[in-house]
Amino acid sequence: MSASRKENKSGFNLQQFLERSTVSVNTALDRFLPSEKTKPVTIHKAMRYSLFAGGKRMRPALVLASAQACDGRDSDAMPLACAVECIHTYSLIHDDLPAMDNDDFRRGKPTNHKVFGEGIAVLAGDALLTQAFEIATLSAGWPRYSHRDIILEIAKASGSLQLIAGQVADLEGEGKKTSAIQLKYIHERKTSALLCCSARLGGMSANCSATQLAALTSFGYHVGLAFQVIDDILDVTQTSEQLGKTAGKDTKAQKATYPSIVGLERSRKIAAELTGKAFDALKPFKGRAVALEALANYLLKRDR
Numbered sequence: 001m002s003a004s005r006k007e008n009k010s011g012f013n014l015q016q017f018l019e020r021s022t023v024s025v026n027t028a029l030d031r032f033l034p035s036e037k038t039k040p041v042t043i044h045k046a047m048r049y050s051l052f053a054g055g056k057r058m059r060p061a062l063v064l065a066s067a068q069a070c071d072g073r074d075s076d077a078m079p080l081a082c083a084v085e086c087i088h089t090y091s092l093i094h095d096d097l098p099a100m101d102n103d104d105f106r107r108g109k110p111t112n113h114k115v116f117g118e119g120i121a122v123l124a125g126d127a128l129l130t131q132a133f134e135i136a137t138l139s140a141g142w143p144r145y146s147h148r149d150i151i152l153e154i155a156k157a158s159g160s161l162q163l164i165a166g167q168v169a170d171l172e173g174e175g176k177k178t179s180a181i182q183l184k185y186i187h188e189r190k191t192s193a194l195l196c197c198s199a200r201l202g203g204m205s206a207n208c209s210a211t212q213l214a215a216l217t218s219f220g221y222h223v224g225l226a227f228q229v230i231d232d233i234l235d236v237t238q239t240s241e242q243l244g245k246t247a248g249k250d251t252k253a254q255k256a257t258y259p260s261i262v263g264l265e266r267s268r269k270i271a272a273e274l275t276g277k278a279f280d281a282l283k284p285f286k287g288r289a290v291a292l293e294a295l296a297n298y299l300l301k302r303d304r
């Protein structure tokens with residue numbers, strides 16, 4: 001679904017917001033990353049190849065929209081928006097490796113290891129993960145949130161208790177019977193953790209109050225879970241061309257997904273319920289979180 005039909009009651013234009021945030025995030029990423037000509041050139045080419053391959057930039061948009069909800073400035077949130085996109089891109093490069101999901105196609109292009117080889121793809125992922133922390137140190141630091149808080153936030157979301165834990169459970173669950181509880185455990189960690197971290201970082205970059213941070217945490221958690229339920233649905237309803245990545249992979253790999261456990265209709269209902277809970281979490285913002293509302297609505301109805 002195009003974001004153009006998402007102009008909501010408040011007159012907020014989501015398409016314009018997403019276009020502008022994508023341009024400013026891409027410009028900032030270009031500035032933060034070593035150029036393609038920096039030695040060793042192969043690694044910087046590989047890092048930039050996946051980073052600028054055309055991702056939807058939803059996590060940076062969530063950082064910027066969360067900052068806006070707390071009256072923050074884009075310039076303060078930008079290093080954190082770029083840091084989460086670097087973490088996300090690293091996770092996709094590694095996820096696509098033959099040792100993991102073994103995928104040839106991502107963001108509408110051949111995967112990193114297909115172009116640069118497995119060794120460089122592993123290193124490009126490692127380098128983007130490290131780069132994220134370097135970029136995060138460029139953030140200002142705020143009265144309520146120090147650099148330590150910011151680094152801890154990113155490290156926890158991407159570490160062995162969250163993002164990596166989700167991936168481990170996902171790998172170990174392949175071909176096995178998975179319960180709905182176990183599937184939720186995977187989705188919370190593999191997907192929701194980084195989306196929740198994005199919302200929280202946006203708030204922190206605006207020196208948000210404890211109440212606002214709690215609201216953003218609940219919003220990010222529920223939107224993150226809904227995001228993965230929709231991702232599972234799209235895997236069975238869309239084509240590879242529409243998704244820019246291989247469709248039908250979950251079924252082929254005998255991976256547990258919401259549609260495989262509860263069916264398509266129930267999955268759609270669950271995604272809508274989760275989005276409803278995300279909306280509820282925004283109540284403390286008293287109608288000022290228009291970008292977040294529009295984003296949650298868009299993510300529920302997305303088709304890629």
Ligand code: GRG
Binds near residue numbers: 055
């Ligand atoms: C450390 C070896 C090693 C691997 C880590 C953590 C990890 C690998 C992989 C998990 C990453 C993963 C595939 C999570 C699923 C989240 C998800 C739905 C990703 C797709 O996000 P989109 O749709 O992608 O936002 P674009 O390309 O638009 O940014």
